[in-house]
Amino acid sequence: MKDDLSKAVKQANREGVQVELKYQDESSSDAKVQLVGYTTEVSKLKNIVLQYKKNNQNHHASLPLPRPEMAEYFTEILALADSLDSLDSVVSMASTDSLDNKINIKVVIGSLKQQQMVQTNMTSTLIGSSLLNKAWKQLQNNFNNAKGRHTLKPGEVLQVDATPALGCSKVFFIECAQKGNKHISEKALHSGLGRVFQLCEQNSLGSVALAVLGPGIVLSIPVKDAVNILTREICKFLSGPTGQLHTICIPTMPNYCNSEEMFQTVHALFHSLTSDLDEIIMIVDGIEVHLVFGDITNETTDAVVNTTDFKDFQTAGVCKDILTKAGPQIQAQLTGAQVASGQIFTTLPEGFPCRTLMHVCGLRDPAVIKTLAKEIVVQCERGRYRSVAIPAICTGQGGLDPSVVAKSILEGVKEGIQGANLQHLKNIRIILLKINVFLEFKATALQIFGVSSLLTAPAPLAPTSATRRGRSATTSGHWASTRMSRSHSLPGALNLSDLATSLPDTESRAVFLVIGYSDAEVSDACRELKRVYDNQCTTQTFTPDEMNCLTSDEMDQLLFKVDLLHLQVETKSSEQWVVKGLKDGVNEVLKLIKDAPLRQKVPQDMNFKLEKKDVKDGFVDTQGVQWTVDLRKMEATSCDSGQVTALKRLENLLDFALPIYWDNMNQSETSKVIELDQSSAEYETVKMDFRRTVTKTVLKIERIQNINLRRLYEMRKKELENRNDSMGAGERILYHGTSKESCTSIMKTNFNRSLAGQNATIYGQGTYFAVNASYSANPIYAVPAADGNQYMFVARVLTGYHAQGRADMKTPPVRVAPDHLYDSVVDNTLNPSMFVVFHDCQAYPDYLITFK
DSSP states (O other): OHHHHHHHHHHHTBTBOOEEEEEESTTSTTOEEEEEEOHHHHHHHHHHHHHHHHHTSOOOEEOOOSSGGGGGGHHHHHHHHSSGGGGGGTSOOEEOOSSOOOOEEEEEEOOOOOOOBBTTBGGGSHHHHHHHHHHHHHHHHHHHHHHTTOOOOTTOEEEEEOOGGGTSSEEEEEBOOOTTOHHHHHHHHHHHHHHHHHHHHHTTOSEEEOOOOSSSTTTOOOHHHHHHHHHHHHHHHHHSOOOSOOEEEEEEOTTOTTHHHHHHHHHHHOTTOEETTOOEEEEETTEEEEEEESOGGGOOOSEEEEEOOSSOOSSSSHHHHHHHHHOHHHHHHHTTOOOOTTOOEEEOOTTSSSSEEEEEOOTTOHHHHHHHHHHHHHHHHHTTOSEEEEEOTTSSTTOOOHHHHHHHHHHHHHHHHTTSOOSSOOEEEEEEOSHHHHHHHHHHHHHHHOSOOEEOOOOOOOOTTOOOTTOOTTSOSHHHHHHHHTOOOOOTTOOHHHHHHHSOOOOOOOOOOOOOSSHHHHHHHHHHHHHHHHHTEEEEEEOHHHHHTOOHHHHHHHHHHHHHTTOEEEEEETTEEEEEEEHHHHHHHHHHHHHGGGOOOOOHHHHHHHHTTOOTTOEEOTTSOEEEEETTTTEEEETTTOOEEEOOOOOOBTTBOOOTTSOOOOTTOSEEEEEOOTTSHHHHHHHHHHHTTOOSOEEEEEEEEEHHHHHHHHHHHHHHHHHSGGGTTOEEEEEEEEOHHHHHHHHHHOOOGGGTBTTBOTTOSSEEEESSHHHHTSTTTSOOOTTSOEEEEEEEEEOOSEEEOOTTOSSOOEEETTTEEOSEEESOSSSOSEEEEOOGGGEEEEEEEEEO
16 A cells, blocks of 8 residues: 555656655554645545555455345346445345444335334234235235234234335334323333334344334324434434444325424434435526425525415414514504515515515415516515525415425526526525425426436434444444445346346446636536536436336346446335436336336247137246136236236238237228227326326327338338437437327328428428427417317337427438438427427327317
């Protein structure tokens, strides 16, 4: 290590002294290295020391494999993971590393019911019933085996092996004492929770989820007392030597009547815990927009917004809280005030710690709320206020849906910021008092602003009273936070091929060094760089069940795309997976996953047997499920669950294979229109994508099956895939609004470029397709019929390489001289919302949506 450090110091000081190196206590077992100099050079040398320390420590690790057959492929697993550290993202790992494992406590918003079990009866509570619904009979069998003939006493814990469906290894059931004697009930809870921590250590578990037990109807313990019982047991556990447990999750239901009180009480005791309610910051044109779960009366911004009807000042809510703090003078000014719709009534703050109070009335009207949000930004800039706090207007006494209010406020704030070149207002804080309201704003914000949000998560919990077995108190906590973010279990239904997609992203990353005259200029440049980058990226979620619908070929195809397009796939929870990366790649992978539930091919050998009507033994599908077959009814029945599903037989042409989601067509048919069953997964998928941006009612969805058009489309797709190398054909699902009169023509002869110009040709004289259905739903494009119905095609479009469009274009511009053209043009190359194609075979009308 000394040799490496000496070389590094010489290299750093070749043009002048940049860093100095000294050794302290070299002869002792606690030798130290002192580095003094410029931050950049010191960091380089520090990395050498840390790398040496990491490589020369003794490690021992045991790896519990969730499935026995994984042992046969252990070498391959290690090769995939590259190191044991990497496996933390997919399995629960037991380790005796000497690194400092700080305990992370996190409040998780979820559906774990705040109920307790009575007399070891699983169905006596909602949580027991919920676990059974998810894990089926296997958990009940495990429960019965663990219980046997034993009768548990209050405070004792029944340890039950979990099932793969639950995404954990153990389930602990605490036997509680029924209400009636508060002292006995609380004593039993204390004893049970303490025993749970002991079992976690005995089983070398890395994480545990503990609800706030007690406030339910079984025990009826006051919330604060129940939280105190839980936190006292956590603190007791932390104060002694700890083993492998690194994460404690405290689930909280968003709509539970005591959720906010429970969260605030837990947070007051553990200030540094992380949670799903951590503050979110979004940068919009250099302005920080914060989403904060909290009480607006705690804010100290320059301006504070009060929501009121100017009549009722006594009903509990934001208005009463603000006026209570501001004083009676403010209420006197508001009483009987005449304020026009969309206008703001301002007063001095009096007793409230701000520079001005802005009083608004949303009139329970989303349009008015949006106008007010924009006007708040305008008035703050005019008044030279640097910060403002805004509540969720009309979600309390107003009774509006939080998602509606979130959309109105965030869109209003966005319109007030963008293009305004704000010089004074720099910080907008949206303060949300209820958990469910915060979650709605969080979800809506990600849609509206279209950028990755920054979670300002607190540091891991490290109480000063905790003593740890053989661990240095000065060791960095990075390991603990890394393990926390990777502590998800591998879903039991996935095979080893899926393991690769769960591993952390190991791609090398570009690092930017930004140099400027001031911190402000550098910060602005970094924000703009991040904004531009984020505009090219997206994050989408899917479930393990959707992955399970993929065939082995489709799984190979997915892994190939993830690797080729440099995407990252990781587990967000046991019920949700995330794919991240550039938008085109993410959409391509998501389409492959989302399309999977719509179809499942019968294995080739079984297909041959069905053609020969050899069905006496049934067949096993690609997921390993055994089915019996009734060819007369064209039905298959699962031997495990009894589920009945329809069989579909497709007769392919010599030169064309019917898409697997189509209905069969006889030899004389070249086109067919199928109205989708509204209860089908196919209908629901198309509808949900449409409703993502359109609020109108879907009347029906029809699938267009035109063999001639689809054959030409597939030929064009193959041509682009061969020509465009890694880009491929760039197939997208886009939207095209039209009139009722044009529908029949499009279904028969495809989209017609000769009609270009009917609704403008600002980006070229081709056929136009929108990324969002909301654009195509505009009556200018989806022209209402006499009965008010509107029509929109969901089209498969081959966009390939795209360039900026212009009105005079009749073909795309040249990409590679002399004659290789771009495949399409767009309205905005950085963030396209519109694609234009100039080749009639480059789009296919997949579905027709009728809406109103």
